[in-house]
Amino acid sequence: MIIGLSIAQPAFLSSHNIFNVLTQSAIFGIMALGLTFVIISKGIDLSVGSVLAFSGVIASSLGQSAEATSKYFPNLPIMPVLVPILAALIVGALCGGLSGFLIAKTRIPAFIATLGMMTVARGMALIYTDGKPVSTLIPSFTAIGGKVFGVIPIPVIIYFVMIIISTILLSNTRFGKNVYAIGGNINAAEVSGVNVKRNLIMIYAYSGLLAGLAAVVFAGRVGSVHPGAATGYELTAIASTTIGGTSHSGGIGTIWGAFVGALVLAVLRNGLTLLGVDAYWQQVVEGVIIVVAVIIDMRKNAKKD
Amino acid sequence: MDEEKYLLEMDNIVKTFPGVKALKGVNLKVKHGEIHALMGENGAGKSTLMKCLAGIHPPTSGTIIYDGKKQGQYTTAQALQMGISMIHQELSPILHRSIMENIWLGREPRNKFGLIDHQKMYVDSIEVLKEIDINEDPKTHMVELTVAKMQMIEIAKAISYDSKLIIMDEPTSALTEKEIKQLFGIMRRLKAQGKSIIYISHKLDEIYEVTDRVTVYRDGEYIGAEDTKDLPEDKMIKMMVGREVSELFPKTPCSIGDLMLEVENLSHRKFFKDVSFNVRKGEILGIAGLVGSGRTEVIESIFGIKQKLSGTVKIEGKEVDIKTPEDAISNHLAILTEDRRMSGIFPMLSVRLNMAIANIPKYLNGVGLIRNRELIRECNEYVKKIQVKTPSLMQKVENLSGGNQQKVLVARWLMTNPDILFLDEPTRGIDVGTKSEIHRLISQLAGEGKSIVMVSSELPEVMGMSDRIMVMHEGRVTAIVDNSEDLTQEELMSYATGTVAADV
């Protein structure tokens, strides 16, 4: 597909555009990393888009510059950018952890628990902001959306660092093995000494944490966060993970797959735009491609077995 | 040759999977009205051959002549129409549906409006269950049944197709003596009706008791076929293994030390009451009893899988409070559970992770990362030690033969190097050669001063391996006896059926 696109539209292959595509995929790509853990454990997290918005508005409100017209904390001195970043991560992890707690303790389906969290977090974002965007962020905050050495976008760096951390977490730690075990056979995991409850909470907390991080990147790039931001991003992130070969029946999946899946979607959007495809038609094409990609992937796996 | 004599002739069947040649051109001939045994070590290809026959996966090459006609490719549904039904080695009941829905799945009786006729289904189910002497309401959900009951339902289902050829792939591995006797009665009745049965089991006494002819395979190859009565045991084992197997229960006497585990007045809300026993270092305690006697539940409660109601557990004299398997493992306990599929294997995960999962902390380095090289080395060591037949450590466990899946689980728990090891039917579905190997390992562990509690439905195994034997009946301990030369199976059975109780 990438080759096809670069022939049809040479602009596609310019380094500028490549970074552009990666930057575009960074936000839902980061969320897809967390979703990979969730989906391997045979769960789902529908809340990441809303959690992005909620942690995003909170972080932004702590990182507004003095001249912001609607300042949330007028008496607050300007704080180092680390404060809003940490705030976003903590809020995200708490939201995710709460979903995880509900799933682990009450055994309600993840679909329901995170659907609830999705609605609650969106509502909280709206209450907190009274429906208005939080804007005029301090320069050190918006710098996160910028580039180092004028070439490499910081969102891409953050994204890659998280890919590496997530890969190590998933393949080289006990937590990662537990994630596969829980998705592979939850009873057997329990008997083998896996603390299923604690691990479920950790899985969803990690997903929430990454949604919080995605919020930081979002705020840095856009310069403001609207309480309605990132609506539907959870579905793009889930699609990325699924295109990357992570199985919803649990126990199967890789971080690398999620990265490739996110890239496929970003390339697709970018390519269709460069080719001048009408925005409405883009959606139709995207939907078809998602389904076809997963069918091909499953066929390939079925042959391997 | 007399064409009519054979119901089934499979000739030169080859079956390959990626990286594995499971069948390398094997034969099988089954007569009308014959009970025909398939024998061979774990991974010899017995189940694979039967799946080819039942239309689950077509053979890569070879011919199948059934009922006098050469058959092309066919599906499971067509196989059933042809009169071939199969009881699978791995049970796959639909847990949250009723017995009757499971039995009539895909062929539910309809009324004149084309809707499912539940009344007829119910009545027919009672009929079917009566045939195998099972006293359950057909509306009971499968989850509520024991593994043995599920297996009996599976058997009832296979029979209800009224097939000419019934394949039974290790049907008795989840059954106890009583149900096995029932099953043999059913098999003899079917045979008298002129039906043929293909029977797979690793238990030699069963083969001699019920089968007419045996075909032996080894490593995907056909070794030979004989009438059962003309084939002495040692010769059959030699055909299977390719060498002599010395001793079946290589129990070495070892010095029994201090008290290790003491269980006092353990009770469960539902399954058992006032169970007390102890195990010393270096001792093997066997637990015998019928299905439903609470044996499994006792050890699962000690391990924190089930919640006990009251009672105390002491390890080396200190009372411990084990609430979860995690607690149990940190107290150096290990358990090989009864139900391989439900609480044992991770089907689509690798052999490696399946073996290592209970033991990951051992392989962590200072910063919490897994030292893979060491982990792989140790897995390979165990693969060799207990002869797990797998193309690589990365193979999915679901692609291993049933016996080899069991070996992976045995390896998982041996790798944790426990002080107290609970084994629930440890050699279920394991071939004779490896069985003696696993028995040797258990014995060796006891020799190292570990305590072993072994639940087994095979009385010879319990009697061959244990120092002492505890017998349970309906949730209560009816006897704890020293194992000695003059202990008989009959005596144990009388405790197990509750007709006699020894002083406890």
Ligand SMILES: Nc1ncnc2c1ncn2[C@@H]1O[C@H](COP(=O)(O)OP(=O)(O)OP(=O)(O)O)[C@@H](O)[C@H]1O
């Ligand atoms: N779906 C599959 N994919 C890959 N390999 C397979 C598959 N099914 C079976 N095998 C391999 O084929 C060989 C024969 O397996 P099979 O299950 O027929 O053995 P078996 O004789 O029934 O053994 P057991 O007594 O342990 O049940 C084994 O080496 C197994 O690993």
Ligand SMILES: [Mg+2]
């Ligand atoms: Mg088999």
